[in-house]
Amino acid sequence: MSSGNGKSMFSCKTASETLEWINAVIEFIEPYRFLIDAHVVNFFKDGLWEAVPKDWMDCLSKDPIQNLLSIPSGLVHDHWPVSLKEFVLTLKSLSFPRDQANLFQEFPGLDMTSLNNVLAQGMNRKKKHEIEALAAVVSSVARNIGSTRVVDVGAGQGYLAQVLSFQHGLSVYAIDACLHHGKVTDARAERVRKYYASKMRKSGLESRELSIPKTVTCQVLSANMLNNLSNSFIQGEHAKKPNVVSGIMSEQRKGPHESELPSTSDVFCSSSLILAGLHACGDLSVTMLRTFLESDQVKSVISIGCCYNLLSEDDSDKASSVCGFPMSKGVKFTGFALGRSARDLACQSAERWKCLGEFAGLHNFELHAFRAAFQMVLSFKKVLSQYYPKLLMESPSIGRQGKALRRQQHQKILESNLSYEEPKFFSASSSTNISKEGSRFAFACTESRDTEKKVAGSCCDIDGLSCESFVESSMNEETRSFDRFSLFLEFCHSGLSRLGLHYLSDIELHKVWEETEPFSEQGSIVEAVMLPIFDPVLSPRNVALIAKKRTTPV
Ligand SMILES: C[S@@+](CC[C@H](N)C(=O)[O-])C[C@H]1O[C@@H](n2cnc3c(N)ncnc32)[C@H](O)[C@@H]1O
Structure with a gap:
């Protein structure tokens, strides 16, 4: 859903308006799941670029680098295919505005x-x-x-x-x-x-x-x-x-x-x-x-x-675990998950890309292409087992994946340390x-x-x-939630009885509460x-x- 000129039609004034915006974002990105779930290296390595429409590729591959660098900022050009322009403008209309507010105002x-x-x-x-x-x-x-x-x-x-x-x-x-x-x-x-x-x-x-x-x-x-x-x-x-x-x-x-x-x-x-x-x-x-x-x-x-890459995400195995994303009950309700690559992607800055300049921009693209090539070489187990057997045992991973591995190991050490400790809140x-x-x-x-x-x-x-x-x-937490539910119950009972409805047992108020409460x-x-x-x-x-x-x- 695009306003046609990239202007946002959404707001966060109320919870339901915010949810409307979130749903529009989800609807927009879901078809591109294969892209947001991938690391930039996979774009080259696994040929993901083949999924980009041919007319977009034909046009963009001839365009100056500056045009590519300003895509995340929502800048479009007349000679681009209509579908590409629409895509970029929709993207812009869905993104949160980043222009500095007038703080004195x-x-x-x-x-x-x-x-x-x-x-x-x-x-x-x-x-x-x-x-x-x-x-x-x-x-x-x-x-x-x-x-x-x-x-x-x-x-x-x-x-x-x-x-x-x-x-x-x-x-x-x-x-x-x-x-x-x-x-x-x-x-x-x-x-x-x-x-x-x-x-x-x-x-x-x-x-x-x-x-x-x-x-x-x-x-x-x-x-x-x-x-x-x-x-x-x-x-x-x-x-x-x-x-x-x-x-x-x-x-x-x-x-x-x-x-x-x-x-x-x-x-x-x-x-x-x-x-x-x-x-x-x-x-x-x-x-x-x-x-x-x-x-x-x-x-x-x-x-x-x-x-944002360090945000923990809902683990379906542990339904009750407290995670960093999503925090909002409304988003939780949609069942939407970001995933590691999308969180990595969220750390990118459109403004920074736009201001990168031709030389630095090209260098960045080259770096990623090189990284992809390197990863492809690394994944040839034969080469690895001959020259780097130790690396193979530790499972090959480079760049962000390597960082992620280190983080996982660190987390394991932390958890094992914790499990040895006496159950205490602080160890002074x-x-x-x-x-x-x-x-x-x-x-x-x-x-x-x-x-x-x-x-x-x-x-x-x-x-x-x-x-x-x-x-x-x-x-x-439970007590507070229960208090709110009892208030809700009281409110419903008095409201319904005023309408002349006294037989409330048929109405599953707890179910109604469960469905509406996340949106409040x-x-x-x-x-x-x-x-x-x-x-x-x-x-x-x-x-x-x-x-x-x-x-x-x-
Ligand atoms: C990106 S730095 C920002 C530092 C500072 N606010 C600034 O802007 O200069 C984040 C800081 O948070 C600290 N940090 C990260 N996780 C933490 C946690 N769970 N508890 C306390 N500090 C934490 C790190 O040690 C680091 O110094």
Whole structure:
């Protein structure tokens, strides 16, 4: 279904409109399943290009390379066959728009300033652009919902966390699985702190404690885990009763929204927080969204996903397993699966291809053709067994397939390690005492999905505070779902009896509920928007999912 000019006719305003869009995408791509299920190497190796209509091939093989590179961006040319033009335009009309939104319009009063050299140290142009925009958006949302606490999930080296802390005056926890990243974050934060302290001294401002991000080294494996971590941060702050709220000066001015910050008592009575993630890989972004939906404390989530290839997908053998894709009940209902190759493909960027230029574009195509040829050679077992018997034993795979193999092996090691561990929620690798600067929680966390539900009340000492009952009862999800069903039941009974129908036993309300509930998604309690917040040429993964909880359901 194309609008003829490539303009999108779809919207995500409601769950049903979103589902309409999704269904249109599914309908469009299903006939090309053999292409999206294939690696680009197979395109050459298995002769998939033979499935491309002859008149398209005849035309495209004579076209300048630039015309090919701009196909993913939806650019068509007059001399192309009508069916090719229609195909590309339909594709364009179905894709999510990536043009950068006008952030000042979307977020009135947005405080977006260029980062000073100290805060921007180590960032390349892309990162600086991303951090400036995202930090401003998070700060604006924080102001809007009256929260001052942010958890930066998958914080890397803490770029976002530091800007939110020092420039926007927010209280930030930076979680990352990598211990090295935590150490770099701390070292960076200390340098930035010294810079601001000296600046305050020089300008004769009274010496105030500077809020610096608290780093947490932990591999987040589930929403339950992130929820419990977030709660522990809140409890830790309440227990600490600090004597200062950070409203740190930014360049040449007082704290960005110091006057708008809630008073100290408000802040520490409040137990709300925001989850923010810049390119949190694969399932980590999904975990953030789930945590947002499940946690009472998390009032907003701002997430820009990445590494879609790392998303876990529904495993039909384990009907109840929690997977990264699809998260939406509506999509689950369609039974649509992406598959590994499609997820790999999703990491490609139309903008990047368009801007590649002739030389780099050709080089890319040549590289893939070479890779395909290499793979064909490798798959000749005779050659392998003679010259590379070891490689043959380890099953030949190159490129992304090789990466996938390594990932699978890594996952196996992780799982076997977990199965040896005692069933526990966290294994604290250190006393987790906060260091002198008060900036660091370091504890390695492991969690077994299987044991998670069984173990309640494991404890972990964070910031001197014993956090009991880390694990929410596994009943929660079911209980909430049951509560909603009973409300639905009540609603139906009263409605039907008002219509004069008293014999309800014939109507299988549970069945009706099961069929309709997936489509309600979270519309009544959550306000959400997907907004491209970065320049797609600089940063192709630029769509932020920004959601906040409504105070009153609609
Ligand atoms: C693409 S990097 C982004 C880093 C940072 N947000 C930035 O933009 O500079 C993703 C980060 O997420 C971390 N990460 C991935 N999976 C994680 C998990 N399950 N729990 C915690 N951190 C994770 C990685 O260690 C990595 O530092």
